[in-house]
Amino acid sequence: MTELLSNQFTRNLTIQDFDECIILESKGFPPEQRCSPENCQYRLSVASKFCLGLFETTPLGDSKLIGHILATKISTERITEAGMGKKIEGVENSGHFENSRNIGIHSVVIDPEYRGVHLGHIFLTKYIEYIRQFKLTDKILIINKESLIPFYSKVGFENLGLTDCRFAGLIDYDMVYKLSS
Template sequence: MPRDLESEKMTLAGLPPLTKSPAQDNASVDDKDPGDKLMHDMQKGRQRDELHPLVQTLNPSYIDDCVKLENAAFAEGQRGSREKFIYRLTICGELCLGLFTTSESAPGHVATVSTSHIVESGAPERKEFLLAMVSATKTRNEFVSDDDMNVPSNWRDQPYPSNASVGHQEDGRTIAIHSLAVEPEVQGRGLGKTLLKAYIQRMQTSGVADRISILTYERLVSFYESVGFVNRGPSKVEYGGGGWVNMVLEFQETSNGPKKVGE
């Protein structure tokens, strides 16, 4: 596992202010007076900052949290299974990132309240709650495929097969995001974009891949374009009934090293 992708925590104070969230995209705001949009963005930023979000690499101790969040964020036919989270957080947890808030009580009726973790042994009343997550593997493909999303039947006996064609491919240079999930209770605060920007920056800096690929629906294409993804057309993936669009973000180099998100 790359050292710079281990479970260190990172606050998000240095990230730029955000606009729209993928889960609750209020397109009408863009049609209003620029002053109204500015006020809307400032309010969303304040709502996000009230949660004091931080990001942390996910490991197997967060399997229950991820399953709870996935089930709350997606319809039944589009949810990743528990087995998939066990597989991904065990085999390539360094590619999975969670956004948390810490407090003595949960922010509303969040799905992960029953799976919260104690932050410090000396302060058992203070807990961390998973509010958003990115779940991913690596692939040799440019676009996410059905096989990339599946779990190899023998992965426990052969966790990193050199000829893998199903699931995580360690030598792949494309990060395949399978889930960008935001807790419904806190949607509309920019947490999805906050996490995605942090994820892009971390993966690009680590050098573990050349690009990130994700599937989305047509209505969310503009959201992913706003952080640098390019629409590469309809996907052949049939998971969840199909109808997906391929979105790809290529990592770019500058004279000073990897280009930062938003440049």
């Protein structure tokens, strides 16, 4: 599969998608690695245009969230714990920075029922195309575990090595997708 199915589509996420995003996070990550409800609400409120959902239309005509990418614009060249959360007075580089040229992806998840058919690769490629249209960003940054480096590399991300960010106590890797040269 190289394209979405005819009953699948993407659109930016809004605060109205909050409940579905929280459910999807719980399906995709162990508790300590999930986006907190507070951070999810923050990202959907202040950076909605950088958050994308993958939906499937059901036979009844409803839509179901089957994947999401939650992101904000960050002020640093690599993702930090402060940059993953909401803006906190007195905490340097915390929260969303609308004027930044860097996007930090904080969550990529595909519903486990839909994995194994390259949907993650297709969705991430669609996300990059979606972000590219704004022409407001130079880089998309992400941290991920070592086992996911080949997945992100196939989409075009470059491995920058071990991250200093220790979210959930994990040893992760910084990766970057350069939108401009």
